[in-house]
Amino acid sequence: KKDIFIFGIETSCDETAAAVIKNGTDIIANVVSSQIESHKRFGGVVPEIASRHHVEQIIAVFEETLERAGLTFQDMDAIAVTKGPGLVGALLVGVNAAKAIAFAHDLPLIGVHHIAGHIYANRLVQEMSFPLMSLVVSGGHTELVYMKEHGSFEVIGETRDDAAGEAYDKVARTLSLPYPGGPHIDRLAAEGQDTYSLPRIRLEEGSYDFSFSGLKSAVINTVHNAEQRGEEINPENLAASFQASVVDVLTEKTVRAAKEYDVKQVLLAGGVAANKGLRASLENAFGEIENIDIMIPPISLCTDNAAMIAAAGTILFEQGKRDGLDMNGHPGLDI
Numbered sequence: 486k487k488d489i490f491i492f493g494i495e496t497s498c499d500e501t502a503a504a505v506i507k508n509g510t511d512i513i514a515n516v517v518s519s520q521i522e523s524h525k526r527f528g529g530v531v532p533e534i535a536s537r538h539h540v541e542q543i544i545a546v547f548e549e550t551l552e553r554a555g556l557t558f559q560d561m562d563a564i565a566v567t568k569g570p571g572l573v574g575a576l577l578v579g580v581n582a583a584k585a586i587a588f589a590h591d592l593p594l595i596g597v598h599h600i601a602g603h604i605y606a607n608r609l610v611q612e613m614s615f616p617l618m619s620l621v622v623s624g625g626h627t628e629l630v631y632m633k634e635h636g637s638f639e640v641i642g643e644t645r646d647d648a649a650g651e652a653y654d655k656v657a658r659t660l661s662l663p664y665p666g667g668p669h670i671d672r673l674a675a676e677g678q679d680t681y682s683l684p685r686i687r688l689e690e691g692s693y694d695f696s697f698s699g700l701k702s703a704v705i706n707t708v709h710n711a712e713q714r715g716e717e718i719n720p721e722n723l724a725a726s727f728q729a730s731v732v733d734v735l736t737e738k739t740v741r742a743a744k745e746y747d748v749k750q751v752l753l754a755g756g757v758a759a760n761k762g763l764r765a766s767l768e769n770a771f772g773e774i775e776n777i778d779i780m781i782p783p784i785s786l787c788t789d790n791a792a793m794i795a796a797a798g799t800i801l802f803e804q805g806k807r808d809g810l811d812m813n814g815h816p817g818l819d820i
């Protein structure tokens with residue numbers, strides 16, 4: 486059987502990324518150009534700046550990807566690109582670049598859902614076994630996704646307000662930490678103790694939905710109350726307390742969902758999957774459950790990249806799914 490080479494493109498937020506993946510599992514080249522430095526002074530991603538950076542970077546990122554792979558566009562079987570969700574101006578840069586290459590080289594064009602990409606980052610590490618449950622935690626998403634087979638996604642729970650990563654970034658801002666705050670909170674949490682009693686928000690009994698805005702407000706109130714009383718807060722302990730609350734709820738619901746849906750595997754996906762506290766808690770919880778494997782990708786594959794988009798795109802390619810040159814970017818695309 487002939488090898489399948491897919492060229493992946495990701496520009497949904499603040500990383501301009503391209504990759505070449507062989508047979509859906511082997512990383513041949515994976516290039517990520519981050520814009521974090523340009524957004525830092527604004528404390529978050531500025532959409533207009535993100536789009537402009539993508540335009541400036543994308544050709545160089547493509548060239549470097551092909552050079553590292555030692556391949557050309559003629560060697561590719563298809564072009565896979567994130568078509569949503571994300572910032573519309575940012576998405577359109579990748580989508581239009583993908584269309585141009587597909588047209589120029591007469592290659593199939595495949596639009597990929599960003600979250601499907603995050604989940605498929607796992608396939609670059611180990612084969613997936615079904616049925617499985619994926620906990621997707623990123624700056625824009627917090628979802629439990631049930632998969633009974635390749636390409637089938639059922640969202641069984643999601644956040645009703647802030648995404649987990651968003652809560653991390655907002656709490657970090659309250660503690661005057663730089664953007665993106667997740668890794669900084671994670672680092673501080675490792676040096677502190679869970680001493681502030683913060684709520685665990687579980688919603689109705691049996692629900693797989695999440696809510697993080699109340700927890701975020703509780704942290705902000707803790708900081709303001711301390712300021713008013715002229716007391717110092719302990720940032721390490723506050724970070725540890727916040728992280729413990731997030732990790733407890735994520736772990737609890739993931740374990741319950743995995744058992745109820747009787748899955749073989751649990752996959753962690755998205756930028757917050759880089760969190761050391763969450764990784765340890767899930768490994769610990771599933772280490773004690775027989776017959777359910779936990780899979781956690783390396784940190785470089787957790788945050789936005791194009792290898793995961795090409796990996797998810799390979800499945801769509803094999804299933805015969807194609808998009809036309811009229812494909813658009815979709816900021817609020819459902820999985």
Ligand code: KG4
Pocket residue numbers: 498622623624625626649650651653654665666667668671755756757758759760761787788789
């Ligand atoms: O998946 P991603 O790169 O972009 C989105 O699709 O949103 O996720 C970025 C998010 C940010 O909110 C960032 O603070 C968070 O992931 N993040 C972390 C850690 N590393 C990145 N959150 C907690 N702990 C970390 N170590």
Ligand code: ZN
Pocket residue numbers: 599603623624755756788789
């Ligand atoms: Zn992402």
